[in-house]
Ligand code: SF4
């Protein structure tokens with residue numbers, strides 16, 4: 001596998017009023033292979049969108065590195081950054097909000113090509129707009145209409161056409177189907193899969209729903225309160241989730257086949273999601289973790305590879321703690 005994106009120990013903190021600091025992204029490390037879909041999943045507010053935006057350089061990083069195709073995204077000059085956006089584009093959750101309501105579909109899709117001066121002549125550009133419309137399952141009759149005339153699913157297709165206008169290699173899709181009806185979600189996922197195959201695209205697919213990410217991802221990273229807590233291949237994550245948070249997320253997904261007896265134990269997470277302004281000491285998940293031990297409040301769990309290509313941040317998998325601290329369950 002060829003790595004196309006490497007994110008290393010990425011931190012993104014925001015300064016708030018009264019000297020407070022919001023730790024939106026805290027020490028996140030992962031890579032994305034060329035041509036794959038990497039799913040980034042977690043509850044809203046866990047830092048997955050901020051991670052996506054920081055990767056694109058839309059936010060300055062606080063520390064760490066984002067290397068795309070050998071280039072450090074946060075050390076690019078303006079010209080390099082401009083060129084970089086031909087390779088990496090973003091699809092947003094609410095395409096209506098990201099599309100200018102006073103622009104026609106044609107203008108919306110052509111805009112990136114104009115900004116980047118792709119075509120010298122307008123009719124070539126229009127041909128490309130028509131081609132893009134067809135690639136996303138729309139047609140040239142849609143070109144002169146306005147985005148608000150379309151359904152949510154169609155608007156997302158327009159957003160995808162616009163994101164594809166510069167022929168990028170990498171797309172960050174931030175909750176691209178979360179606002180759509182369930183029936184439409186599958187259509188958009190299928191479109192993204194088709195485009196990926198045809199164009200060899202790489203996706204960073206952000207979602208809050210693990211069942212959504214499963215259908216499309218090769219590998220998945222699970223985030224909680226700004227931290228990556230588990231990362232592995234899609235099947236491995238579903239078959240053998242290691243982190244108590246992933247286990248809880250998965251136990252909430254019903255098994256679709258009614259003939260299969262669902263004997264899994266439901267893990268109900270108690271307590272509120274803590275604030276990223278004042279995250280718990282030690283393991284950020286400890287206030288809601290059914291397995292929490294004394295060590296969990298004292299020590300930040302290391303990010304370790306416990307099986308091949310299966311990473312987890314949890315003291316339960318720290319061999320050096322075997323025996324003693326593990327026996328002292330908090331509240332047990
Ligand atoms: Fe739970 Fe402790 Fe593991 Fe955190 S480190 S997930 S609190 S067992």
Ligand code: MG
Pocket residue numbers: 044045048049175
């Ligand atoms: Mg978000």
